[in-house]
Amino acid sequence: MVTLLAALSALLAVLLAWPVPTRLAAASWPSRNPRRAITLWQVIGLSGGICAVGSLLLLGLDPLGPRWTLLNLAALAGAAILLSWLLGVLATNTIRIERHLRKQRDAVDLLAWTDLNGVRVLDHPEPAAYCLPGPRPRIVVTHGAIASLGPEELAAVLAHERAHAVGRHELIIQPFVAWESALPFLPPARRATAAVAELVEMLADDHAARETSPRALARALAQVGSDRLPSADGSAAPASVLPRVRRLVQ
Amino acid sequence: MARLGELERAVMDVLWNTPEPVPATHIVDVLPREHAPAVTTILTVLDRLGAKGFVTRVRHGRAYRYSATTSKAELIANTMLEALDTTSDRRSALVHFAGAVSEEEKAVLRELLASG
Numbered sequence: 001m002v003t004l005l006a007a008l009s010a011l012l013a014v015l016l017a018w019p020v021p022t023r024l025a026a027a028s029w030p031s032r033n034p035r036r037a038i039t040l041w042q043v044i045g046l047s048g049g050i051c052a053v054g055s056l057l058l059l060g061l062d063p064l065g066p067r068w069t070l071l072n073l074a075a076l077a078g079a080a081i082l083l084s085w086l087l088g089v090l091a092t093n094t095i096r097i098e099r100h101l102r103k104q105r106d107a108v109d110l111l112a113w114t115d116l117n118g119v120r121v122l123d124h125p126e127p128a129a130y131c132l133p134g135p136r137p138r139i140v141v142t143h144g145a146i147a148s149l150g151p152e153e154l155a156a157v158l159a160h161e162r163a164h165a166v167g168r169h170e171l172i173i174q175p176f177v178a179w180e181s182a183l184p185f186l187p188p189a190r191r192a193t194a195a196v197a198e199l200v201e202m203l204a205d206d207h208a209a210r211e212t213s214p215r216a217l218a219r220a221l222a223q224v225g226s227d228r229l230p231s232a233d234g235s236a237a238p239a240s241v242l243p244r245v246r247r248l249v250q
Numbered sequence: 251m252a253r254l255g256e257l258e259r260a261v262m263d264v265l266w267n268t269p270e271p272v273p274a275t276h277i278v279d280v281l282p283r284e285h286a287p288a289v290t291t292i293l294t295v296l297d298r299l300g301a302k303g304f305v306t307r308v309r310h311g312r313a314y315r316y317s318a319t320t321s322k323a324e325l326i327a328n329t330m331l332e333a334l335d336t337t338s339d340r341r342s343a344l345v346h347f348a349g350a351v352s353e354e355e356k357a358v359l360r361e362l363l364a365s366g
Contacts, residue, residue, distance in 0.1 A: 100332075103302075103332075106304075107325065107329040108329065109258075110262055110304065110325075111325060111326050111329065122329070122330065124326050124330050126330065128330060128333070128334060130334070218363060219363055222359045241359075242359065246362060
């Protein structure tokens, strides 16, 4: 009986690892309800992990014959290893990212001046705006961005970044990034991360559009997007702004 | 804590504006009046900045002389490059505003924003 449950759990884990994420990534409704889609992604990810570890655990706890065998031991060990690995990947990734963020914070604290609203301004000609997330976030904007955007557009950009900061969106994305890097042979993991990253941008877009206006944000996206040069080393280009602009304007 | 940050900025400004390595005493002399710190305070600040990688020191006789590791402009440029790096490892660290826009997309964007 328990072995049956173990098999079902394993089947569920496989479904949650491949066909289910693939379906969700291809669906069109998420852009209409990003918050719900994000929750669904999180549920898929969490249940997939639980089912994978759970199936090994169940197999380990059910003696297939009259006595417990080496298979049981192996399955239990497998469950323990899988769980530690999943948690370990998350921990290592968190530490690495925090180190990177700390360097960024130190540099920004040293280099930028702070305006009336607590926004950090960097003396750099290329337009950029970003958020250093965490419990004490910093919103950073360059002189280039201030120069190339009108007041309404700039307000929209800052509102977008504030939404990320206040919403602690880095906590949503980070587990996906961590497990994607640990599962490079699983294309759905990459699709999941890309989908969640996009959805998080939509959340921030919606927030900023409510605070200012959808058009102001769309114009800002178009402006800052066109000013960006392709990265010198040809690394993967960031997601296009076009779908986001379309979504705002329609 | 805010005062310490101000002091760090002031010390870096001195180092960025001085081409050759200087001793801590020189920094104390050159700092604006409102900071007026003790040499020991400045040494602590220089240590912190050294730990963060912004300052290096060379032995000069029995004392050290300090200098900034990079120019201010270079540091800003490097910081920006790292901040906007979208390789997957760091994607979750920073959420930044813009994506890329290709030439074809520019035309579509213009149309979208012109209507209505």
